[in-house]
Amino acid sequence: MSTITAPIESPASTTTPIREITHWINGAAVPGTSGRFADVFHPASGRVQARVPLASDAELNAAVASAAAAFPSWSNLPPLRRARVMFRFREIFETRIDEVAALINAEHGKVFSDAAPQGRIHGTGRHWRR
Helix, strand or coil, X not given: CEEEEEEEECCCCXXXXXXXXXXXXXXXXXXXXXXXXXXXXXXXXXXXXXEEECCCHHHHHHHHHHHHHHHHHHHCCXXXXXXXHHHHHHHHHHHXXXXXXXXXXXXXXXXXXXXXXXXXXXXXXXXXXX
């Protein structure tokens, strides 16, 4: 998982900000340390809209180790508790649907009016809620 940090200036232009996307390791945003980056292109315009650090071996190993360490405690939770966590995730996700639709638009080129309904989570058993 990654997060978006403050805009940085584009190397090609001093007026077009380019977002830098960080790694997400062990619950925190982690900037890349490899010194290598890949451009993220806007699908409609073809322009560089962000850059993402390419993970070093150490960053990759840290992410895998963090996930592996979290797995036993998550998998040992009772299914009802895990379901409650996932339902809470869905509630938060749906309150931020416009942000999700904007990301789908920027990353995949889908028009906002189509992206917003796509972001809604369907078939999650509303009748099981509380």
